[in-house]
Amino acid sequence: MGRGRAKAKQTKVARELKYHSPNTDLTALQRELAGAGKSNHDFDDDYKEYVDDDDEDHADEDPDPWVRPTR
Structure with missing residues (x-):
């Protein structure tokens, strides 16, 4: 039942911010x-040596063996 006072306060604050x-x-x-x-790209990437750039090279390999093939 105490929501009326909270809503009135919220409305008051919103009105002050608006006007x-x-x-x-x-x-x-x-x-x-x-x-x-x-x-923003003028920084040294500390993790650059850990990035695997070979992900694009494996596109021709078999799909994930754990995925059931569609029929």
Whole structure:
């Protein structure tokens, strides 16, 4: 039975978020967006030596022996 108060609080918070925007630091946003030009792929992959690149080479082999063939 106590859901009415919780729902009212939730509605109040949602209304505040919808109609009252917080102060936005536009210079910080501009700095963040300006720095986004860097590629995220400029890192050393520590696990590169463990990757098995031969998966594509085995496409012509028999399918999984544990799978029942379709009729």
